[in-house]
Amino acid sequence: MTTTAVPRRAAITAASTVKPPVSARQAATTPARPGLRGRVRRLADAAVTPLELDDVLDVFHPLRAGAPLRGRIVEVCAETEDSATIVIKPGKDWSGHVPGQYVRVGAEVDGVRLWRTYSLTHGPRRDGCLSITVKAIPGGLVSQHLVHSARPGQMLQLAPAQGDFVLPDPLPAKLLLVTAGSGITPVIGMLRNLYSRATTPATDIVLVHVNASESSAIFRDELREHAEAGHITLVERYDDRDGLLDVAHPVTGLASLVPDLDDRLAYACGPAGLLDALESFHAERGLALTTERFRPVVLGDAGAGGTVTFTSGPSAEADGETPLLDAGESAGVLMPSGCRIGVCFGCVLPLKQGAVRDLRNGAITQAVPGETAPEGIPIQTCINAAAGDCSLDDAG
Amino acid sequence: MTVITKQDTNPTSHLTPENIEQLGRDLDAIRQSVLDARGEKDAAYIRKVVDVQRKLELGSRAVLTVSILPPAWIAGTIGLSIAKILENMEIGHNVMHGQWDWMRDPKIHSTTWEWDNASTAEAWKHSHNEVHHTYTNIVGKDNDLGYGIMRVDEDQRWAPFHLGQPLWNFINACFFEYGIAAYDLELGKNLSIPKEKRSEKFQSDLKKTFAKIRRQAKKDYLIHPALGLPTGSVVPILAANFTANLVRNLWSHSVIMCGHFPEGVETFEKKSIPDNETRGEWYLRQMLGSANISGSKAMHLMTGNLSHQIEHHLFPDLPSSRYAEIAPQVKAVFETYGLSYVEGSLPKQVYSAWHKVVRLSLPNGFLATTTAKNAPQQAKLLWAMSTKGKRVRRAAQARLEQTARRQKASSAA
Secondary structure: OOOOOOOOOOOOOOOOOOOOOOOHHHHHOOOOOOHHHHHHHHHHHHHOOOOOHHHHHHHHOOOOOOOOOEEEEEEEEEEEOOEEEEEEEEOOOOOOOOOOOEEEEEEEEOOEEEEEEEEEOOOOOOOOOEEEEEEOOOOOHHHHHHHHHOOOOOEEEEOOOEOOOOOOOOOOOEEEEEEEHHHHHHHHHHHHHHOOOOOOOOOEEEEEEEEOOHHHOOOHHHHHHHHHOOOEEEEEEEHHHHOOOOOOOOOOOHHHHOOOHHHOEEEEEEEHHHHHHHHHHHHHHOOOEEEEEEOOOOOOOOOOOEEEEEOOOOEEEEOOOOEHHHHHHHOOOOOOOOOOOOOOOOOEEEEEEEEEEEOOOOOEEEEOOOOOOOOOEEEEOOOEEEEEEEEEOOOO | OOOHHHOOOOOOOOOOHHHHHHHHHHHHHHHHHHHHHOOHHHHHHHHHHHHHHHHHHHHHHHHHOOOOOHHHHHHHHHHHHHHHHHHHHHHHHHHHOOOOHHHOOOOOOOOOOOOOOOOOHHHHHHHHHHHHHHOOOEEOOOOOOOOOOOOOOOOOOOOHHHHHHHHHHHHHHHOHHHHHHHHHOOHHHHHOOOHHHOOHHHHHHHHHHHHHHHHHHHHHHHHHHHOOHHHOOHHHHHHHHHHHHHHHHHHHHHHHHHHHOOOOOOOEEHHHOOOOOOHHHHHHHHHHOOOEEEOOHHHHHHOOOHHHHHHHHHOOOOOHHHHHHHHHHHHHHHHHOOOOOOEEEHHHHHHHHHHHHHHOOOOOOOOOOOOOOOHHHHHHHHHHHHHOHHHHHHHHHHHHHHHHHHHHHHHHO
């Protein structure tokens, strides 16, 4: 459960002119709403205190404008045995996306809200829905849930679309796309968007798509259709048939698959090994490359402790048996505290990054920026110890 | 009751330290089994309760806008009373305990929840979660023993003020939410300090509580009644809100009295609790210091599962919906270690708690030494104890206790 490999993105070269989407909720709650609307709203808030009007409206219309960003699953369709596309109707405040971007999704997995990021696999759709395509990773809590247990009607929490892994505008004459496994997901979004337009773009696109085997290749048939229609030149590579792709190999490497690769603007998405190889290969040739990384989360040794940093400034070395509360206090942090035995929840602080271990039963809680809940995961500091380096938000 | 260390036979004297640590491990295993099982079903349960409560409250308030019609008034007031009880008991109390924090839903979380009550969530969490749940039933440390206005244990010293405690308790029951707010602020203690010496924290908490009370009152007694203007239902709506608050107060007060005041619940001496109390010892104190209410599923829901007070005190952070399920296992632990699991029906426990409030309004030994024959002298004695200062009171108290002891000894012989 703690070795879950989850995709994490980091775009290396910026190629985007996308404006960061503004959360409409934030805009709606800026101070002193003037005018009649604002006054009516204040009155409505006062009529339902200690709740806010939004809490009441959430019961009836969770996708309205002004609600926290979320979406309802409208369709789950299997792509391969262990992957599925989830079509989501987003709330009214969804501010759109550019193909290639990703979205942070919060799903209730066995009652617990867990956040992950997934590439959007469509351009903007006519029905206003989003789609993500998820590959179930062995042991992956969220991916397994989305592929095998998600059902139409269920709600997902969303964050605005993000990411710089997007095609330039205008498009270059020649493009090279290299993807491996579920690395195809941002790219399929780009292709679907390009070829759903009234005028087909004149760009010459080569897609090198690497998979373990033919049967595990997501979007295999759809990509072949694009190839047959002359949209792209598709190079399919299967590890079980062709062996592992050695990018730099003079005879069987990328240069042999794409002879004119020096003329092409390159984009790649996939596991770290492939991207590292591509980066050094392109750097050597002096070529630009935009990558999107899928990074597994590596968990430290649970019993070993680590460095605990606090957003207010200080940091402390803590062993694996010292409660974070004690570690913070001895570092001079003004920690909230209460019973100190795990009963009162008076010491709860958000874990922004890293892993902690419950000293009572060894349960691990892990926070990954950009992956888990945006505001951090609230934990009890009096009964949790560091399980590797971690950081706590004590400024909130 | 008397603190266990002063009783003729301490109910824990048969347990060795090893027994107590094993008991702790047994209870930890029960806790872990719930943590392992906890999941989608539990999350669905609390979301359902929140959903039903919100719809019930909204619906009842809507019906009340035409409460000039008596049936609408009755239906709306019953609905609003139930909604307020659910909000305070099964939802508010339990969410603020962190029972649902594991869902990582910021909307149902101990750090963000605010409840429909005069006391602020922040102040309540301190006095309840931190003080009461940690120092449960330690005389002089757990202010829940009588809330600072009553004597509910023989080991709390009698004062003339306690003669009125049946009345104080009744008034507190009617206005319980304000009682809780005053209690959470430690109002009595703070008001006895000269104004300029009161802590900044108290001043700011006081301000927050007043703001909260204003907001609450504005909703119940201003905005909602105003919605009845078109139908001429302003006064009925006012009455409905007052009634619903009163019903909620009386109900929650009764349930909460049943948690620690009925006969059979044990209390503890401050100096008998070691500084480094072990987990087993803490568990043992929680086991002896709480009492359950038996009854139907609906009753458990309306008490916020505080009817499972023993299970709640052992595992305050487990989802309330799981208490009923683990109660048989907890009961088995009581049997294994020869401890008594205090449980009774709601009327029985309410009576028992009230009986104690009345009984302890009089000095220790007073009732035992009073007969029809000596009633006039006893009344005189009580008058003297109430009016003639501390020294007379102490001397009379010592005499009363001595007489009561002698009586007991001679009747036994």
